[in-house]
Amino acid sequence: MVTETVEIKNRAGLHARPAALIVKTANEFDAEINIELDDMKVNGKSIMGIITLGANYKSELKISAEGKDEKEAVAALVKLFESRFEE
Amino acid sequence: MKEFTVLDLLNLELKAHNELHLKCIAGRKGLVRKITDPEINRPGLTLSGFYEEFAFHRIQLFGKGESSYLCKLEKEGNMKTVEKLFSYHVSCCIFSNRHTPGKRFLEIAEKSGCAVLQTDLSSAELAMRLMRALSNVFAPHKIIHGVLVEVFGIGILITGNSGVGKSETALELIERGHRLIADDSVELRNVSGNILMGSAKDQRLGHHMEIRGLGIINISYLFGVGSIRDRKQVQMIVDLEEWDQEKVYDRLGSGENTREILGIKVPLVQVPVKAGRNIPIIIETAAMNERLKKLGYFAAREFDQNVLTWLESKNARNLYFNNKDIF
Known part of the structure; x- marks a missing residue:
């Protein structure tokens, strides 16, 4: 399992559009992807799940993936967070 | 926490x-x-x-x-x-x-x-x-990936991998007059040690669904307030999975499968998904069957009992006719 911690850098937080982007990226991989905030853990391939996290500016999320393409999956997601969801 | x-x-x-x-x-x-x-x-x-x-x-x-x-x-x-x-x-x-x-x-x-x-x-x-x-x-709580619906008064948590059709199944159940509690991520709480209560993490987001191809829809606006509920006890889990040729599925329904969540055992039904199988109807039937079980009627067990009685009577008849000493 690969785990990586990221910080949300766009002001608006994880609203619908970033969530859709995350899900789109996550769905390109076979690995099982989870995103955690505090004690909440949701499936990285579900839009409603990610929006439910209610992650706002500067909150820290833990991305974890398990499966044969876990490394690539986490790297792609981290890149997405780093690029502030192209906002 | x-x-x-x-x-x-x-x-x-x-x-x-x-x-x-x-x-x-x-x-x-x-x-x-x-x-x-x-x-x-x-x-x-x-x-x-x-x-x-x-x-x-x-x-x-x-x-x-x-x-x-x-x-x-x-x-x-x-x-x-x-x-x-x-x-x-x-x-x-x-x-x-x-x-x-x-x-x-x-x-x-x-x-x-x-x-x-x-x-x-x-x-x-x-x-x-x-x-x-x-x-x-x-109360101990956790978030689970799945859809919580109420079918004929039974709280059913539909789980399964992403893309297996949980939301579509729930949508058809709602269309048939059942209720949605939460889609995609369900917050479960262990209330007083033996009740598993499910609700949406946030009421404002709970009654929305994401349907592939449609995007996000609001269930209470589309189907009316009668089609939603804020919280419901989870009384059954339906696990949807891709049809696997190799796997042996329960054909009799006499085994009692359960899954443990937060220390509470919940009856589990595994339903394989394949084109042409109408999952909502299977779930409706499973809910009604669960209600029958609660009333004390166990279809699989009853059927088995009937078969045994019938076999016994057949045995007795054979014994009777083959035994010439009786005459």
Whole structure:
């Protein structure tokens, strides 16, 4: 399992559009992807799940993936967070 | 678990018959103090000067008796025990029956940075509502990927991998007159040790669904308020999975499969998904079957019993006809 911690850098937080982007990226991989905030853990391939996290500016999320393409999956997601969801 | 502060207690969203009617009358600085224990302490002993085993981390509830004792202390000008009480890190004080403590008490509380709250409820009523509210807050909980629907009164949690068709199945169930509680991520709580309560993490997001190709839709606007529910006990889990040629599925339904969530065993039905299989109807039937089981009728067991009786009678008949000695 690969785990990586990221910080949300766009002001608006994880609203619908970033969530859709995350899900789109996550769905390109076979690995099982989870995103955690505090004690909440949701499936990285579900839009409603990610929006439910209610992650706002500067909150820290833990991305974890398990499966044969876990490394690539986490790297792609981290890149997405780093690029502030192209906002 | 996320920290639960006194301010969270004031902001708890409760229904009318559970409301705590709390307001802060002093010590606003103390609103950030954490509540770590769901239980309540009556500080009578402490006020009279006995400090052993003082459960200071609990919420301190001042009822009629404590309030009038405080009045007496204040009249006598003897506030030593009150000062001592606030030298502990008390989470917060609540006065019931709209009692207001004396000026000196409020000053000492203000100085020590402990919130003093007031309510118009009686002590017994407040204690009951607090217990109920806090046991819910402190209940073990977790978020599960799935859809929670109510079908014929049975709370069914539909789980399965992403893309297997959970939301589509739920949508058809709603269209057929059943109810949605939460889509995609369901917050489950272990209430009083044996009930698994499911709801949406946030009511504002709960009654929306994401359907591939359509995007996000609002169920209560599309299908009416009759098609939604805020919370429901999870009484059955339906696990959807891709049809696997190799796997042996339950053909009789006599085995009792369960899945344990937060220490509670919930009946589990595994349903393989394949084109041409109408999953909503299977789920409806499973719900009705579950209700029959609750009423004491077990179809698979009953069927088995009937077969056995029939075989026995057949055996007996054969024995009777083959045994020539009888004649």
